[in-house]
Amino acid sequence: MKKNLSFKILLIAYSFLTVFTFSLVQGDESINTPFDVHEKLDAEKRNLEKLQMQLQILETGKDENEQDQNVQFQIGELIKSKSIGQTPIVINPNENIVLTKELGEYGVPVYSIDATQVKIADVLQALSASLGKSIIVDDEVDLSNLSSYVNISIQKSPVQDILEMVLGMRGLEFVQNEDSIFVTSLAKLNVDTAFEYYRDKSIHLYQKAQIKYPNDRRVVKAYFELGNYYYELGFNFLALQEYQIIVGKYRESPQAKESLFKIGRCYDSLKDPESARRAYFQFMYSYPKDPLVGDALLSVGDSLAEQGLYHKALDVYEKIIREFATEDTVTTRAQFNMAKTYVQMGDYRKAIQLFLKTRWKYYSDQMSAEIEYQIGNCLYLLNEYQDAGNVFGNFLMNQKGEEFVENVSYLLGDCFYKQDNYLGAFQIFRKTVEAYPKSKKIPYGMYCMGKSLKAMSMPESAIKTFREGIQGYPDDDYASKMLFEIGKCYFDKGDYWLAYNAFDSFVRQYPHSELAAEGMIGMSDALLHDKKYTEAINSYIELLKTSNEKKIRQYAYNRIGECYRDMGKLEQAIKAYRMSLGSSEDTIQETWDINDSSGTKTCNVEHM
Known part of the structure; x- marks a missing residue:
């Protein structure tokens, strides 16, 4: 699209600035390559025909008069050729050129040319007329190449051969379609960056037209086409500047209306919703009967929803549904966007109802696929995993909506996992990871695969999967979660020392993780189950120093009590159990004597 657009606007731009003596017609891609250039040129023909008569050369004086004469000459010759039918057409612009056009075998036009000491430009002019x-x-292109004199004698040949001989003599190349011939240097067409060259030239020509003819009313087309060019490339800030000039200086031009609407689109892309809404409202007030009013109002609702102003957005969508009932497309889109707004609000039931209403109104595979995805997602968020799984399963069986398949696969796997179908979950996650080897979600997929294996009491396989995930994606957020799960796998196996080391490594590497407290609990529990009571008590006390969360503190005190109980120190155990049950005092100081191999030491724990 960007390549087609580059040559298209290049041809339009030349209508402002070229000093050659022919009027503008259209073209498409800008280089003569083996891959269907002519077909692509023809594809743009219809788009530019409307501009053929409007976009005239802005040169004044003699050049403009000469152009008018040549346009009349071409039109006259075309009329002449149509009236003659199969009779050979002879063009003799001067005594040194004779160009004949006639029908050859199978009705294919062929040309004969005899030229003695004539300029290449004159030959091209005669060919243009014919x-x-x-x-x-x-x-x-160095115009001296076109001013050089040549001798040519070619009989009954396709025009392609004549052009190749005439232009090839001076190292020039051409691209043509039914109505135009574009001449450039051979070097320009052979470089790898040919499309970039034409793109840059288009911008340069439009800017040149704006500078050279600032007061000509026709220069508005330069602003408009340049704005469209930037808009298609995603350079919204640059496009915005061009459209704003049109709205400000050329408000009465035919381009002003579309420019005003696209100003809103540009602001949307630039994440400036307030400015976007102002542009859309200005458009609606200025052109209240325009077919795009509904789209403008829909964009207003969308920008409100993106800002979190959900109720205001819903009011706008309801207004569209009421006032644009005859415009099925815009009302359906309003219902669809309203449903997505309810998803953002957490009202999944209401969202499902609206998605079902729009389900049969969208005929494109992409939109119908998104609706099915959204319905399944809402059921998933409602914890209705069986129904969600059915929707996701049907989605994958129908093989539509490629952009949603990856997310649907992961959600389906999670539905299986939540329903304790761990084998099914593992298979879905594994297939998804294999199907999207370059996806950013692979760490999540490996994490889910490991969790499924762990749930199936396959800790060794789970540990292997987690380690592969950590090694492959050490900087991903799920790397920390996989390391934490490794500790849990070792704990479930009864390998408490390995579990302690895994949890300890997790806490050291990710001290600010949301699972850090649970990691410290894992360390302490591993020591407790390994009957290393003194170390366990110290570990629980470190946990108490770092966490003020009530449940965690109660758990730690209870575990300290168990340690003292197993050590036979019932008094300290009772104190710990009492602390686990809570105390009426805001702050109390507990002191325990802990006997270890080095003797007796005192541990102080402040309870907040």
Whole structure:
């Protein structure tokens, strides 16, 4: 699309600045390559025909008069050729050129040319008149090449052969379609960056037209086409500037209306919802009967929803449904966007109802696929995993909505996991990881695979999967979670020392993780189950120093009590159990004597 657009606007731009003597017609891609250039040129033909008569050369004086004469000459010759039918057409612009056009075998036009000491430009002019084609010359072509004199004698040949001989003599190349010939240097067409060259030239020509003819009313087309060019490329800030000039200086031009609407679109892309809404409202007030009013109002609702102003957005969508009932497309989109707004609000039941209403109104595979995805997602968020799984399963069986397949696969796997179908979950996650090897979700997929294996009491396989995930994606957020799960796997196996080391490594590497407290609990519990009571008590006390969360503190005190109980120190155990049950005092100081191999020491724990 960007490549087609580049050459299209290049040809339009030349209508402002070229000093050659032919009027503008259209073209498409800008280089003569083996891969269907002519087909792509023809594809753009219809789009530019409307501009053929409007976009005239802005040069004044003699150049403009000469252009008018040549346009009349071409039109006259075209009329002449149509009236003659199969009779050979002879064009003799001067005594040194004779160009004949006639029908060859199978009704294919062939040309004969005899020229003695004539300029290449004159030959091209004669060909242009005979062909009914406009010739546009790249302004970076050395015009002395076209002014050089040649001798040519070619009999009954396709025009392609004549052009190749005439232009090839001077190292020039051409691209043509039914109505135009674009001449440029051979070097320009052979470089790898040919499309970039034409893109940059288009911008340069439009800017040149704006500077050279600032007061000509027709220059508005330069602003408009340049704005469209930037808009298609995603350069919204640059496009915005061009559209704003049109709205400000050329408000009465035909381009002002579309420019005003696209100003809103540009602001949307630039994440400036307030400015976007102002542009849309200005558009609606200025053109209240325009078919795009509904789209403008829909965009207003969307920008409100993106800002979290959900109730205001719903009011706008309801207004569209009421006032644009005859416009099925915009009302359906309003219902769809309203449903997505309810999803953002957490009202999944209401969202499902609206999605079901729009389900049969969207005929494109992409939109119907998104609706099915959203319905399944809402059921998943409602914890209705069986129904959600059915929707996701049907979605994958129908093989539609490729952009949603990856997310649907992961959600389906999670539905299986939540329903304790761990084998099914593992298989779905594994297939999804294999199907999208470059996805950013692979760490999540490996994490889910390991969790499924762990739930199936396959800790060794789970540990292997988690380690592969950590090694492959050490900087991903799920790397920390996988390391934490490794500790739990070792704990479940009864390998408490390995579990302690895994949890300890987790706490050291990720001290600010949301699971840090649970990691410290894992360390302490591993020591307790390994009957290393003194170390366990110290570990629980470190936990108490770092966490003020009530449940965690109660758990730690209870475990300290168990340690003292197993050590036979009932008094300290009772104190710990009492602390686990809570105390009426805001702050109390507990002191325990802990006997270890080095003797007796005192541990102080402040309870907040």
